[in-house]
Amino acid sequence: MSALAALFRREFALAWAGGGGTAGPAAFNLAALALAPLAIGPAPDILLAAAPGIIAFAMLLSTLQSAERLFSEDAGDGTLELYVLSGQSFALICLVKSLAFALAVFWPAPLIALLAGIAYGMSGEASLVLALALGLAAPGLALVAGFAGALAAGLKRAGLLIALIAAPLQVPVLVFAAGAGRAAIDQTGTAGANLLLTAAFSLAALVLAPAGIAAALKARLE
Amino acid sequence: MSTGGAPFLISVKDLTLDRGGRRLVTGLALRVRSGEAFVLTGPNGSGKTTFLRALGGLVNPAAGEIERPAPEAIAFLGHADALKPGETVRDALRFWAAFQGGAEMTVEHALSRFAIAHLERRACGRLSAGQRRRVALARIVLSGRALWLLDEPAAPLDTRGRALLAEAVERHCAAGGAVIAATHVDLGWPGARTLEFGS
Numbered sequence: 207m208s209a210l211a212a213l214f215r216r217e218f219a220l221a222w223a224g225g226g227g228t229a230g231p232a233a234f235n236l237a238a239l240a241l242a243p244l245a246i247g248p249a250p251d252i253l254l255a256a257a258p259g260i261i262a263f264a265m266l267l268s269t270l271q272s273a274e275r276l277f278s279e280d281a282g283d284g285t286l287e288l289y290v291l292s293g294q295s296f297a298l299i300c301l302v303k304s305l306a307f308a309l310a311v312f313w314p315a316p317l318i319a320l321l322a323g324i325a326y327g328m329s330g331e332a333s334l335v336l337a338l339a340l341g342l343a344a345p346g347l348a349l350v351a352g353f354a355g356a357l358a359a360g361l362k363r364a365g366l367l368i369a370l371i372a373a374p375l376q377v378p379v380l381v382f383a384a385g386a387g388r389a390a391i392d393q394t395g396t397a398g399a400n401l402l403l404t405a406a407f408s409l410a411a412l413v414l415a416p417a418g419i420a421a422a423l424k425a426r427l428e
Numbered sequence: 429m430s431t432g433g434a435p436f437l438i439s440v441k442d443l444t445l446d447r448g449g450r451r452l453v454t455g456l457a458l459r460v461r462s463g464e465a466f467v468l469t470g471p472n473g474s475g476k477t478t479f480l481r482a483l484g485g486l487v488n489p490a491a492g493e494i495e496r497p498a499p500e501a502i503a504f505l506g507h508a509d510a511l512k513p514g515e516t517v518r519d520a521l522r523f524w525a526a527f528q529g530g531a532e533m534t535v536e537h538a539l540s541r542f543a544i545a546h547l548e549r550r551a552c553g554r555l556s557a558g559q560r561r562r563v564a565l566a567r568i569v570l571s572g573r574a575l576w577l578l579d580e581p582a583a584p585l586d587t588r589g590r591a592l593l594a595e596a597v598e599r600h601c602a603a604g605g606a607v608i609a610a611t612h613v614d615l616g617w618p619g620a621r622t623l624e625f626g627s
Contacts, residue, residue, distance in 0.1 A: 212526035216519075223514050284508030291484055292528055293500035427486050 209294055210302050217306035231268035232314045238264035239322045250327050257326035258336055258387025261319050265340050266347060266373075266380050269312065273351035273368045276307055277359040277423060286423060296424065300356070301349075301416035308348035316341040328391060335397050336387030339404050343383040346408035349415035350375045356422040379407040434461040436495075437575050437606045438483060443492035447478045456492070458623060460606045462574065465597055465617050468610040470625025476610035477507065479625075480577050483608065496575075500529075503573040507580055509564040513553025517544070517563050520552055521570060528571050538570040539563075542592050557584035562592075569596055576600065578609040590616065 221227060242260045243253055280286045289299050316337040323333030354372035358364035386400035436459050443456040452475030460466055468476045481487040484504045485496060496502070511520055521535040539545045542562040547555065555563065561584045568576055576597075582590050594617050597607050601619075609615065 209527045209529060212523055216515075216523045216527075219519075220512055220514065279512075282508070283512070284506040284510035285512075287481075287484075287486055287504060287506050288510050288524075290486060291499050291502055291504050293498065294527075427481075428488065 209292075210298060213294075213299060213302050214306045217303045218310045221307045221310035228311055228314060231272045231311055232318065234271050235264050235268040235315060235318050238267060239318070239325075243326070254327040254391065257323060257328050258384040258391065261322050261326070261336060262340060262343070262380055262384040262387065264322075265312075265315050265319065265343070266376055268315070269344075269347040269351045269376075270354075270369050270372055271365075272311055273355035273372065274358070274364045276304065276352050276355040277419075278355070278364060281359040281423070281426060286427060290424065290427065297416040297420040300352075300419040300423065301412070304349050304352040304415070304419065305345065307352070308345055312344045312348060315344055323387070328387070332387060332390035335390035335401070336383070339383040339386035339401055342401060342404045342408055343379045344408075346379050346404075346411040347376055349408075349411040349419075350379075353415050353418045353422065356419040356426075359423065359426055379404055382407060434463050434604075436460065437462050437497060437501075438608075439495045440483070441493045443479075443482070443494065444490045445475055445478050445482055445487070446490045447475065451490075452478055453625070460575075460608060462604045462606050463601050465601050465607040465620040466609070467615060467617065467620045467622050468608065468625060469612065469622055472612065474625035476625055477579050480504075480579050480608065480610050484577050501574045503568045503571040503576050505564055505568055505576070505578045505581055507583075509560045511552035511555075511560055511563060513551065515552050516549055517552060517555070518548045520563070521567055524567050525570050528573070532572060533570055535566075535570065538566040541569055541596055542566050543588065558586055558589055561585055562589060565593060565596065569600075574605045576605065576607040576609075578607065580611055581609055582611060582613055582615055594618075 239261065246252060246256060290296055319340045320333050320337040323336050324330060351368065351372045354368040357371060358367040361367060382400050382403040386397050386404060389397040389400055439459040441457055443453060445453040468479065470476055478487055482489050483494065483496065484502055485499070518535055521538065525535060536545060539548060542565055544559060544562045544566065547559060552560065552563065565581060582593055585593060594615065597617055600607060
């Protein structure tokens with residue numbers, strides 16, 4: 207276990223410091239949230255109705271934007287070979303690396319969602335629900351984006367391929383997370399159910415995605 | 429460096445390797461005992477790297493058998509050094525020591541084997557190619573693993589670096605390890621056996 211703890215610490219530090227770290231996706235997220243109202247118009251009721259969808263959507267895009275970085279460097283500099291030959295389970299390595307990356311890079315996302323929700327006119331309570339939903343969605347979104355990143359690792363224009371592969375797979379969690387926010391605004395009583403479904407998606411991704419990532423990366427090494 | 433009755437660390441029978449739709453190697457056999465050093469020579473593109481990767485289990489052979497030890501006994505040095513530009517030499521080696529386990533040597537000791545102890549606090553991105561190679565070799569020594577698979581270990585090394593590498597290999601073989609290295613330069617390893625790859 208101490209080996210995987212060391213891996214988590216290292217991958218967290220590398221993701222934190224390397225290539226813009228947290229700032230890139232957070233800036234992308236904030237820019238999308240700042241621009242959307244300019245396009246939609248200032249009517250408060252429309253902005254309120256659109257808020258959960260826009261906020262969840264902006265976060266989804268920011269996970270796609272950073273996915274290219276996750277495995278392409280390791281594939282290029284020979285780290286991947288050493289991970290495969292380390293004697294640790296490669297799927298576990300992929301899981302630990304993806305989670306360390308998600309924590310280092312997406313930790314501001316719930317915070318941004320909370321502030322954006324309030325700025326878009328949502329109540330504090332509804333904003334909290336939406337922030338919680340996106341916090342629960344983050345591991346799932348990151349793992350799915352990581353799977354697409356693993357399939358595209360080392361390719362030119364990997365970003366396009368990642369968007370094409372990951373976006374359809376991320377649709378359920380987008381629907382549930384935004385749904386939780388909308389349910390909290392309308393007080394329909396289904397916010398809890400949407401939160402649970404969001405968590406279920408992330409849990410399923412925790413089990414399935416590492417095996418897919420490992421298989422994709424091993425095929426890449428052949 | 430030869431030890432008569434030592435067990436085989438790795439043995440290869442009737443190996444056939446393909447790469448990019450081209451047949452590189454057919455009917456290759458190799459048995460390496462602990463204490464032996466093997467040098468694979470041959471022109472570029474003759475299949476040395478693919479063979480090393482097949483020995484490590486990174487590439488599946490088209491035909492034939494490879495009996496290899498567990499991954500925990502294999503230390504692999506590819507053509508890339510697997511160093512991150514933002515990480516210091518010491519942090520990188522400390523991580524690999526903790527991650528690969530089994531190391532009884534300290535990071536400082538492994539670095540001093542390749543005369544780079546003074547680079548400990550330097551970021552890997554600010555090292556020369558030869559210095560990076562030395563760090564990667566220090567990682568191999570540090571792993572404490574029995575079978576070393578080295579792909580062009582000496583390519584960017586200077587004369588002193590090559591002498592230190594030869595010394596490390598000799599020490600490793602004397603301690604019961606084995607080394608298989610692909611190269612197109614003369615490594616100057618006394619007692620090493622050679623396997624020539626065809627063009």
